[in-house]
Amino acid sequence: MEPLDLLQPPAPPSRRREAPAPQPVSDEPMVLNIGPHHPSTHGVLRVIVELDGETVISATPDIGFLHTGIEKTFEAKTYVKGTTLAPRMGYLSPINNNLVYVLAVEKLLEAEIPARAMVTRVLLAELDRIASHLVYIGIFALDLGASSLMMYTFREREQILDIMEMVGGARMFPSYIRPGGLAYDLPPGFEEAVDALLTKMPAALDQYERLLTDNPLWKQRTRGVAAINAEQALRLGVTGAALRATGIGYDLRRAAPYCGYEEYDFDVPMHTDGDAYARYQLRIAEMRQSVRIARQALDRLPDGPYATADRKIAPPPKHELATSMEAVIHHFKLWTEGLKPPPGEAYAAIEAPRGEMGFYVVSDGSGRPYRVHMRSPSFVNLQALEPMVKGRMVADLVTAVASLDPVLGEVDR
Amino acid sequence: MSAEEGAALGTNAAMPDLHALAERLGDAALAVGAPLGQPTLLLECGKLRESVKWLRDERGYQFLRSVTAVDFPEVEPRFQVVYHLMAMPQSALDGNPTPTADAPFRALRLKVPVSAEDACVDSLVPLYETANWLEREVWDLFGIDFADHPDLRRILLPETFEGHPLRKDHPIEYEEVAFSFNQDEIHRRKAFAKK
Amino acid sequence: MSVSSDILLPDQILTPDQLAAGKTGDSGVVTTTVEKAVNWARSNAVWPALFGLACCAIEMMHTQTSRQDLSRFGMELMRASPRQSDMIIVAGRLSRKMAPVIRRIYDQMPEPKWVISMGDCASCGGVFNNYALVQGVDEIIPVDVYVPGCPPRPEALMHGIMKLHEKIQAEKLDGWRDRLPREAGA
Numbered sequence: 001m002e003p004l005d006l007l008q009p010p011a012p013p014s015r016r017r018e019a020p021a022p023q024p025v026s027d028e029p030m031v032l033n034i035g036p037h038h039p040s041t042h043g044v045l046r047v048i049v050e051l052d053g054e055t056v057i058s059a060t061p062d063i064g065f066l067h068t069g070i071e072k073t074f075e076a077k078t079y080v081k082g083t084t085l086a087p088r089m090g091y092l093s094p095i096n097n098n099l100v101y102v103l104a105v106e107k108l109l110e111a112e113i114p115a116r117a118m119v120t121r122v123l124l125a126e127l128d129r130i131a132s133h134l135v136y137i138g139i140f141a142l143d144l145g146a147s148s149l150m151m152y153t154f155r156e157r158e159q160i161l162d163i164m165e166m167v168g169g170a171r172m173f174p175s176y177i178r179p180g181g182l183a184y185d186l187p188p189g190f191e192e193a194v195d196a197l198l199t200k201m202p203a204a205l206d207q208y209e210r211l212l213t214d215n216p217l218w219k220q221r222t223r224g225v226a227a228i229n230a231e232q233a234l235r236l237g238v239t240g241a242a243l244r245a246t247g248i249g250y251d252l253r254r255a256a257p258y259c260g261y262e263e264y265d266f267d268v269p270m271h272t273d274g275d276a277y278a279r280y281q282l283r284i285a286e287m288r289q290s291v292r293i294a295r296q297a298l299d300r301l302p303d304g305p306y307a308t309a310d311r312k313i314a315p316p317p318k319h320e321l322a323t324s325m326e327a328v329i330h331h332f333k334l335w336t337e338g339l340k341p342p343p344g345e346a347y348a349a350i351e352a353p354r355g356e357m358g359f360y361v362v363s364d365g366s367g368r369p370y371r372v373h374m375r376s377p378s379f380v381n382l383q384a385l386e387p388m389v390k391g392r393m394v395a396d397l398v399t400a401v402a403s404l405d406p407v408l409g410e411v412d413r
Numbered sequence: 414m415s416a417e418e419g420a421a422l423g424t425n426a427a428m429p430d431l432h433a434l435a436e437r438l439g440d441a442a443l444a445v446g447a448p449l450g451q452p453t454l455l456l457e458c459g460k461l462r463e464s465v466k467w468l469r470d471e472r473g474y475q476f477l478r479s480v481t482a483v484d485f486p487e488v489e490p491r492f493q494v495v496y497h498l499m500a501m502p503q504s505a506l507d508g509n510p511t512p513t514a515d516a517p518f519r520a521l522r523l524k525v526p527v528s529a530e531d532a533c534v535d536s537l538v539p540l541y542e543t544a545n546w547l548e549r550e551v552w553d554l555f556g557i558d559f560a561d562h563p564d565l566r567r568i569l570l571p572e573t574f575e576g577h578p579l580r581k582d583h584p585i586e587y588e589e590v591a592f593s594f595n596q597d598e599i600h601r602r603k604a605f606a607k608k
Numbered sequence: 609m610s611v612s613s614d615i616l617l618p619d620q621i622l623t624p625d626q627l628a629a630g631k632t633g634d635s636g637v638v639t640t641t642v643e644k645a646v647n648w649a650r651s652n653a654v655w656p657a658l659f660g661l662a663c664c665a666i667e668m669m670h671t672q673t674s675r676q677d678l679s680r681f682g683m684e685l686m687r688a689s690p691r692q693s694d695m696i697i698v699a700g701r702l703s704r705k706m707a708p709v710i711r712r713i714y715d716q717m718p719e720p721k722w723v724i725s726m727g728d729c730a731s732c733g734g735v736f737n738n739y740a741l742v743q744g745v746d747e748i749i750p751v752d753v754y755v756p757g758c759p760p761r762p763e764a765l766m767h768g769i770m771k772l773h774e775k776i777q778a779e780k781l782d783g784w785r786d787r788l789p790r791e792a793g794a
Contacts, residue, residue, distance in 0.1 A: 036709055039658055039688040043665070044706055064569040065706040066662055069740035071554075072578055072585055084735060091663035107449055135666070154673035161670075172663060172759060230506075234475055237543025249510030250476075250501060255518040268510040346449055347497055347522065349478070360495065362483050375479035375497070383546050409662050412569055412703075570740070571705040578739055586739035591732075605746055 029057050034397070036065045042139065042401060043408030047385070054393045059386050063379075066412040074372035078338030079105050082369065083175045086359070089374060090410035091172065092135055095128035095164070096352040097410075098177045101372075103258060104348035104359035105179045108341035111313050116304045117181035118259045123194065123297035124167070124176070125259075125350075126290040130201065131160040132353035133283045133290075136405045137208060140280065143402040144221055149211060156204050159197050166190060179339060180314030181307030194298055201291045209284060222276040226388040226400035229274055236387070237380040240355025241282045242404060246274035252351035266293045276403035313339050338367030347375075354378050354405055374413060378406035427452040427500075427519040430472045434464055443526075452521040458494075458533040461525050462540070465496070469540055474498040474519070477537065480547035482527075482555045486581045490528035492557055496537075497522050527557055536562035554579040643781045650694070650720060651776040653682030654769075657693035657717065659710070661700025664727035664759040668699045671762035681769060690716040695772070697765075698749075701729035702742045714749045722776070724768055725751040728758045 029050040036044040044065035050057040070089055074082050086101035087094030099121055106113065134157045138150035161171040166187055168174020176183050212218045228238070230246040243250055251268045253261045269285035271278040307314035315334050316327040343365040349358035355377025362371040381404050388400045428447060431454050435442035444455040456464060468474040478497040485491060502516035512518055527534050536559035537544040548559045549568040556577035559565060567574065576583050591599045660668055672678045672686070687693040690713045702710060714723070725745045728734035731754040733743035742748060752775060755768035 036706065037659065037713055039686075044661055044709075064567070064571070065703060065709070066701065067569040067703050067705065067740050068701055068736050069578060069585075069738040070736065073736055073738050076585055076587075088663060088735070091666060110449070135669075150669075151674045154670060155675065158670065158673075158675045171761065172666065235542045237477055237541065237547075244510070247508050248501070249505040249508050251510045254510045255501075255505070255512060256520070270508050270510070272508070344448055345451075347451060347479075356478065358479060358497070360479065360481055360497075371483045373479070373481040375481075379546065379550075380543055383543060574704075584739075585737075587737050588733065588743045590737070603747070605750070 032394070036062075042406055043411075045382075045401070045406065045408055045411075047397065047401075049394060049397065051394055054395075056389050056392055056394055056397065059389050059397060061382055061385055063382065063408070063411050066408045068409075068413065070413050071372055071374070074369050076368065078367050079179060079341070079369060080334075080338060082372065083178060084173065086374075087173045087175065088409065089413050090352065090354070090357065090376065090378070090407050092407050093128050093132040093353045094173050095124045095177065096132075096350060096357065098175060099125055099259070100348055100350045100352070100357050101359045101361075102177050102179050103350065104346050104361040105339075105341065107346035107348050108344055108361060108363050109179065109313055109339070111180055111308050111310060113181055113259075113308060114305045115260075115302050117306055119297050119301050120182060120186060120306070121177055121259050122261065122264070123294050123301070124164075126294040126297065127160050127163060127194070127197075129290045129353045130287050130294075131157050133287045134160075136283055136353075137212075137280070140402040140405075141212065143398050144218070146212070146218070149208065152204075152208065152211075156197075156201065159200075163190070163193050163197065166193060178307070178314070180310065181305070185306045191298060191301070194294070198291055198295050198298065202288065205284060205287055205291075213281070213284070219277060222280060222399060222403065224273075225276045225392065225396050226403055227273065227275040228384055228388050232387055233274070233384065236384045238355070238384050239377050239380065240351070240353070241279050241286065242355070242381055242384070244269065245271045245278040245282050247272040250356075252349055252356055256349065258348070258350055264293050264296050266296075276399050279403045279405075340365060340367050349375065352377060354407065354410070355381060357410075374410070376410040376413065378404075378408070378410045379413075382406050382411055426517050427521040430468065430474075430500075430519065431521055433472075434468065437467065438464065453524060454521065455524045455526070458525045458527050461496075461523070462535040462537065464523070465498070465537060465540055468498060468521075473500040474521075476501060477541040477543050477547070478520075480537070480544060480551060482551050482557055482579075484555065484579065484581045488526075490526045492527045492529065492555060494525045494527055494534055494551065494557060495522060496525070529556060531558075533560075534558075535560050538562055553577070556580065643779075644777075646781065647777045647779055650779075651773040654694045654722070654772070654776075655685055655687050655692065656683055657690045657696045657713065658686040658688050659696050659698055659713070661698070661702065661706070662729070664699035664730070667759040667762055668697060668726065668765065671765050676762040676766065678766075678769075681766075681773075683769070690714075691718065693717060694720065695722045695724065696749075697724045697726050698730045698745045698751075699726040699759075701727075701734065701736060702745050702748065703740050704742060707742050707748050710745070711748050720779075722752045722772055723749055724753045724755060724765075724772060726755045726757075726765060726768070727760055728756055731756060734758060 029052050032049045032051055034049060035046040046062040048060045048062055070085050074085055082101060083098055087097045090097045134153040138153035141149035164174050165171045167190060168176035228246060230248050233243050233246045234248060239250060249270060254268060266289045269282050271282055311330040315331050320327040321331060341363045343363055345362045347358055347360045349356050357377050358375035360373040361369055364370040385400055389397050431445055431452050435445045435454060438456060438460055441457040441460040442454060446453055476499040478499050480496055482492050482494045498521055500519040502512050504516055525534055536548055546568060548562055549565060551557050552565050553567045553569050554577055589599060672684055678684050696714060725731045729736065730745045733741055745751060753768045753772045755765055757764050
């Protein structure tokens with residue numbers, strides 16, 4: 001040990017330390033498990049993401065956490081009881097779910113539906129579309145951090161749910177559309193309530209647009225993010241606003257009109273960018289068109305019967321049960337055995353808020369369906385998640401999921 | 414209403430395609446028809462991929478709408494795999510959602526009888542990427558094997574689940590409903606959780 | 609003992625046994641007021657853990673938003689992390705694939721914790737009596753309040769929350785150690 005040199009001051013401690021020897025950093029991508037319990041996945045969706053830093057290498061959705069075996073349950077219930085099961089699949093657009101199931105059953109029955117029922121179905125379906133898109137915008141904004149917008153959009157949605165409650169008794173799942181027409185006649189006060197809502201909607205939509213559409217933060221987070229091109233989207237089977245945002249004109253209200261949609265005057269908004277911003281813009285435009293269609297439906301709402309006169313399909317009105325024995329027998333048969341479509345199969349599809357929703361119903365002639373399959377738009381759209389986020393940042397994953405608008409109940413059934 | 418929908422979707426527009434396909438297939442086409450205004454072709458499982466490829470390349474059916482299956486346990490072969498295809502007119506691909514009478518949207522259905530043991534059906538994943546999850550779902554719920562599927566595993570049910578629930582011989586596993594007369598026994602037998 | 613102020617000290621009004629018991633935190637006159645205070649604090653801002661599964665989650669969102677505001681209970685803040693929450697509202701149908709996940713989340717929550725089972729599917733399996741669903745969330749986690757409905761109205765959920773508040777107010781501090789789950793070997 002060297003003797004201390006007391007004449008020389010000790011050297012000050014060196015400020016620059018030597019950098020520690022670099023540790024070998026693993027080149028393996030990090031696997032991050034997002035969900036199923038996560039605030040930003042729309043329900044219980046699990047995404048297994050491989051990351052290289054912040055860049056996504058692959059994103060595999062793992063679904064099935066909400067699988068309810070509804071398709072098997074359909075086979076155990078009668079056709080009318082199926083109207084309670086169908087809306088619980090895609091629970092954000094229950095009327096549309098209800099409608100397409102009933103359309104498939106009516107195709108099997110080859111039933112004639114009165115005009116009043118058809119117009120009311122269109123009206124309720126469009127209100128349901130508005131309600132679903134309101135949730136979409138509220139939750140999309142919430143996922144991206146703009147949490148106050150949800151309070152605004154749900155304010156209008158509550159009004160729509162009030163109308164649903166007025167009509168069918170329940171806020172979300174009124175099961176009002178039944179095979180043959182409607183379950184009961186429209187209540188008094190319905191037209192005024194719808195009128196009040198439709199008068200208020202355009203101003204509300206302007207309010208949401210003022211908050212989001214030209215907002216630089218919103219644009220930065222959604223423009224060019226989660227983009228998909230037309231050819232990819234078609235191969236992946238994407239439908240709905242996500243497909244129309246890429247430039248392909250596929251809207252079942254025009255391609256295969258149902259419930260008299262060919263008589264209504266409306267535009268189908270289209271876009272070509274295919275990114276999250278385009279999908280958002282399309283949905284706002286679709287809401288405006290829905291207000292237009294609903295207004296036309298309200299104006300042309302005819303009087304008349306609300307369900308078909310065929311007693312083998314629609315039950316007789318209550319007052320007839322007191323006087324006609326035949327009505328009592330029909331009522332009894334419908335409630336015990338259920339309506340019996342002739343053996344066959346039918347596929348009916350509508351333009352639900354999320355895309356093409358179809359029901360494939362196979363009947364064997366008994367009162368219970370033999371097989372019911374739902375072509376769920378969210379299930380197919382979710383396959384497009386991986387191409388959308390590959391090579392992008394992990395934060396864009398949330399934007400991609402939110403802009404695709406999956407409803408996990410419909411994905412997992 | 415059903416007639417209107419059929420006309421707008423071009424019921425008759427899809428039939429020429431089906432008749433042409435049936436001619437190509439010869440004996441492999443088991444039945445052709447349009448029940449309730451829906452063009453349907455029943456064909457042998459070995460010819461599925463080439464038929465769909467022909468429809469896609471020659472007749473423009475670029476869109477696979479859905480893949481599902483139905484179980485007929487008394488019939489041999491037991492399952493029928495059902496495909497719904499759609500051809501979009503060029504106007505739609507260019508961005509116009511309204512079809513004209515001479516260029517409508519054409520929709521058809523293909524049904525393929527398959528038995529449980531042999532993986533006779535070829536996977537459509539090389540033709541349509543969307544078939545990936547759709548066929549996985551059919552495998553999961555029915556147990557129908559698709560040859561050459563890149564990733565055939567369960568999608569909706571947990572990995573440890575045994576059986577294929579949508580088959581008719583799989584029970585629905587209904588739990589007895591508790592009413593006031595039997596709720597005590599049911600609650601004694603039922604496993605309630607502890608903290 | 610001489611008293612120099614007017615304040616009665618606890619050891620002057622309790623018997624030696626009570627005093628000994630009071631030192632270990634069990635029973636006693638003093639703890640009744642503490643009990644009330646603790647319960648008041650616990651019930652007035654119960655933070656729920658986010659656990660919306662299906663349709664009931666939408667009604668839960670309705671309860672949180674403008675018309676029926678859950679803020680009035682101090683509960684508008686849904687913590688995504690179970691470690692920071694007091695309660696879990698199981699809103700929706702619990703499938704068998706999801707069951708281990710909810711058990712894990714429940715185990716991660718610190719005591720005291722409560723569970724509201726919202727809706728028919730969470731309470732008893734609801735409309736879906738089949739292979740895929742757990743027939744009632746109480747097979748997996750113990751439930752304090754069941755709110756029936758399919759889905760329950762927001763007002764019904766609030767009624768359930770108020771019932772939970774009543775339950776919390778009625779909780780006793782006595783024997784709190786016995787109510788905790790015993791860890792193996794502890």
